Amino acid sequence: DTAVSQTPKYLVTQMGNDKSIKCEQNLGHDTMYWYKQDSKKFLKIMFSYNNKELIINETVPNRFSPKSPDKAHLNLHINSLELGDSAVYFCASSPYTGGDNEQFFGPGTRLTVL
Amino acid sequence: QQQVKQSPQSLIVQKGGISIINCAYENTAFDYFPWYQQFPGKGPALLIAIRPDVSEKKEGRFTISFNKSAKQFSLHIMDSQPGDSATYFCAASPIYRGGGNKLTFGTGTQLKVEL
Numbered sequence: 001d002t003a004v005s006q007t008p009k010y011l012v013t014q015m016g017n018d019k020s021i022k023c024e025q026n027l028g029h030d031t032m033y034w035y036k037q038d039s040k041k042f043l044k045i046m047f048s049y050n051n052k053e054l055i056i057n058e059t060v061p062n063r064f065s066p067k068s069p070d071k072a073h074l075n076l077h078i079n080s081l082e083l084g085d086s087a088v089y090f091c092a093s094s095p096y097t098g099g100d101n102e103q104f105f106g107p108g109t110r111l112t113v114l
Numbered sequence: 115q116q117q118v119k120q121s122p123q124s125l126i127v128q129k130g131g132i133s134i135i136n137c138a139y140e141n142t143a144f145d146y147f148p149w150y151q152q153f154p155g156k157g158p159a160l161l162i163a164i165r166p167d168v169s170e171k172k173e174g175r176f177t178i179s180f181n182k183s184a185k186q187f188s189l190h191i192m193d194s195q196p197g198d199s200a201t202y203f204c205a206a207s208p209i210y211r212g213g214g215n216k217l218t219f220g221t222g223t224q225l226k227v228e229l
Contacts, residue, residue: 004157044219102163
């Protein structure tokens with residue numbers, strides 16, 4: 001029983017393409033997140049949704065667009081991919097939006113832009 | 115602007131030794147301080163967390179020490195084992211409902227425990 005799952009696990013694509021990463025959580029959590037982990041392993045939050053509503057939107061290029069069809073799913077679409085987008089993208093979820101609750105991370109999607 | 119500074123970047127400890135990782139923060143609005151552990155190819159997982167109303171929290175071999183006046187906190191791993199070899203991230207966030215759980219992570223410490 002995977003708590004937070006992401007597809008695909010690996011994504012290799014050419015510059016300029018558009019790609020999507022899907023995330024699903026079966027924990028019944030209200031809040032979901034997207035993080036980017038760069039080649040130096042630095043983790044930075046990109047977006048957070050609570051019950052399908054966007055509540056955190058960090059300074060991320062407009063080419064990144066999250067979509068939450070329901071509170072168990074949070075997808076990330078990336079337009080016009082650039083070399084600098086190469087990273088590992090993690091989806092996470094937590095029970096609620098307060099700061100003192102555990103975030104459960106998915107296994108990550110390694111995106112390589114050639 | 116790095117709001118949570120973590121050191122060292124890498125650490126090698128002998129089996130049975132104590133691993134110590136330090137973090138410092140700047141934002142006084144932070145009042146929740148978790149540590150996450152990440153194994154290669156996996157997502158980070160919560161290890162232990164502390165609120166600033168206590169100076170120390172212990173769970174098994176893992177202890178967080180917290181110094182509010184110095185705005186510093188550290189992770190101590192007692193009796194370090196090879197299975198503890200992983201990357202450790204400190205993090206911090208403010209606790210307020212409705213505003214999102216915006217964790218700010220440190221830069222990570224790669225720990226290797228040698229036999």
